Amino acid sequence: MPTIATRRDGVETRQAIIDAALDLFAARGFEGASTRQIAQQAAVTQPALSYHFDGKEELWRAAVGALFDRLGESIARRLKGLAGVDDRTVATLMVRHFVEFSAVNPQLHRIIMQESTQPGPRLDWLVTTYVRPLYASAVEILERLRGGAPLPATSAAHLYYLLTGAGATVFVMAPECERLTGVDPFEPTFITAHADLVVEMIVASVTQEQP
Amino acid sequence: MPTIATRRDGVETRQAIIDAALDLFAARGFEGASTRQIAQQAAVTQPALSYHFDGKEELWRAAVGALFDRLGESIARRLKGLAGVDDRTVATLMVRHFVEFSAVNPQLHRIIMQESTQPGPRLDWLVTTYVRPLYASAVEILERLRGGAPLPATSAAHLYYLLTGAGATVFVMAPECERLTGVDPFEPTFITAHADLVVEMIVASVTQEQP
DNA sequence: GTCTATAATTAGATAGAC
């Protein structure tokens, strides 16, 4: 069956390119990551990228999309096991899940941070396509933590960046953390302890914030 | 006095180049920012950069150094007015000062984040030259907040990235914040409220953390 | 101290063989 074999090879190559692209875009930014480096890490030649993706920008979109899909599926899987659990417990477990996902997939926040420092079409696409729904979910979780009370827009912004900043930064900056503190933030015990700290912090901040 | 006039012009040009370099390195990363863009924003021609700085890397070091010097002077100025104040109050005021500096100078954490996502000589230089002393000061402040009790290395790492992540992320990602939430994080009222939130959060987390 | 002109390298994208 040459057709199936050929098609499967293509899918695998495509996936290898996406994985390499995620690592390099996250580490060096869109302009900083060259298509040659991505091809080398994926163990293909550079023109192979042009065959599978219509240009560097479309490769970036495909890679970022795959990562957000991973997050969406991860959240959906986690929620499935929480039927009948009370709102506050679900909310704290989702905060914990978010921190742990950020530890396992530091590329997500690295890419969001890279693109969020300056306006541009990639940031607009990122916000409208993926970040806005994520933000809505986060605000909903924060409101559940308050016992259902709605959050004003400004408080929501404060708490969202408090949560994402406190939860993800140490993993985004893992290479610095190791050099600076001697601690490897990807150690399972560190991840768990950090999630604990962030959960307690956000619960305290949410119940405090009532303008 | 042609000598003085000439020399002063050179100093001003050098400063204009550094200011432009800070903005562009912070927004687009080291590889992403081109020397032509920096020259254009500084209103000089591209070879002028080679005259004032020995290559792109040295320009980056000079710009980053100027920014950290600004932070150091800002901290020193703030500490001068706090003679005779008790440790806990000094510590909370320093946390607040840090958040406010991050709001006025978002380039600082943008550049640190850009370089901290991957190992390399620029990260090593950044950590040994500037971030390590800053980390030592931050740990000292956190210990004062605990009433003088020393912090274990792991707890220090947790709290440092909790503080810097929660305090700076919303300003680092200001363009996203505006598009996502409709809130401008550089509004003075937002900055003050965010500093309040971070101070309360870090005080609560510090007194909680005792393994 | 700053400019124009340009060298040398590297980038992303394409042509065409297999």
Add this chain to the structure above:
DNA sequence: GTCTATCTAATTATAGAC
């Protein structure tokens, strides 16, 4: 579907006039 070879444009750095 993947390769080698190559094109065009953009990059950093330098030479030399003023």
